Amino acid sequence: MRGPEPLDWDGYCERWSAAHGSYDPRTAPSLVRGWLRLSHALGTALLRAGVRSPNAVTSLGLLLSAAVPPVAAFLPGGPFWAAVLVLLSAFADTIDGVLAVLAGRASRLGQVYDSAADRVSEAAWLLAFALLGAPVWLTVAAGGAMWLHEYVRARASIAGMTDIGTVTVAERPTRVLLTIFGLLATLVEPRASTVTMAAALLITVVGFAQLLRAVRRALR
Numbered sequence: 001m002r003g004p005e006p007l008d009w010d011g012y013c014e015r016w017s018a019a020h021g022s023y024d025p026r027t028a029p030s031l032v033r034g035w036l037r038l039s040h041a042l043g044t045a046l047l048r049a050g051v052r053s054p055n056a057v058t059s060l061g062l063l064l065s066a067a068v069p070p071v072a073a074f075l076p077g078g079p080f081w082a083a084v085l086v087l088l089s090a091f092a093d094t095i096d097g098v099l100a101v102l103a104g105r106a107s108r109l110g111q112v113y114d115s116a117a118d119r120v121s122e123a124a125w126l127l128a129f130a131l132l133g134a135p136v137w138l139t140v141a142a143g144g145a146m147w148l149h150e151y152v153r154a155r156a157s158i159a160g161m162t163d164i165g166t167v168t169v170a171e172r173p174t175r176v177l178l179t180i181f182g183l184l185a186t187l188v189e190p191r192a193s194t195v196t197m198a199a200a201l202l203i204t205v206v207g208f209a210q211l212l213r214a215v216r217r218a219l220r
Contacts, residue, residue, distance in 0.1 A: 007102055012040050015101050028167055035094065035173045042091060043098030054100040054110055058117050061092030065121035072183060073131035082128055083183040089121055090176040115154075118172070122146060125179045126197075132186050134193040142197045145204035146175065149211060156215040166214035170207025175200070 007015065010026075016036075017024045025036045051057070064085045072082035096114060100106040123143060130139045149170055182196030 009037065009040055012098070012101060016097075022162065031173055031177075032167055032171060039091065039094040039098050043095045043102055046095065047099060047102050052099065052103045052105065054096040054103070054105055055113060057092050057096040057099060058110075058114050061089040061096065062117045062121060064089035064092065065124045068124050069128040069131055072128040077187070079132065079183040079186045083180045086125060086176065086179050086183065090172075093118060093121065093172075115150075119147065119150070122175065129182065129193045129197055132183075132193040133190055134197040138194065138197045138201065142200040142204065145201055145208060146170070149204055149208050152208070152215065153211060156219060159219055161215060161218040166210055168207030168210040170204040174203065174207075178203070 013024060013026050025033060028036070046057075068082045068085050068089070071085060072078045075081060093114070096110075097106075100110060126139050126143045130136055149168070178196060178200055182192060182199075185192035185196065
């Protein structure tokens, strides 16, 4: 017996918005909007193929991310294959949310698991840059800034902020692209690992400042 027909883009956006504090992804910056549109298309294809478990897709993305550090550091041409793993992991991380919406299987426990998996995945990506030569202190600082960005948004939501506040320059699609291009750059310039971590820290600090302004407006 076939399941219900997946939602089209507009229907998906309405349901996604209801689950994310009324933020409409159709109004997001082009990078974020394009990422979500592609994820919607892939999630729709998986749903039609019979894949209906968001947590299974989350687990797959987590396993792919866990493989990034050893692949980047120890395989010939490792940074290239690590970049491929990051891309696949990022798609899995986004598609799990798409499946949850399209299949009507969103849950609070799934949201916690997805958020935890995101943080573990990003820690694995950062570890890859440390293994490729980035200073440990800089890698830790970039990771701490990323964690603080997400932590403050989560706490603000608990405190009463009714939406995601604002889309900052340091959202996950930006972090994914920075990681991918940073890994690829180390193939031609080993010092690119350090430059990438410095860029990650700078972008996240700017994004955090944007988020703080939005939180202050929402909660004062």
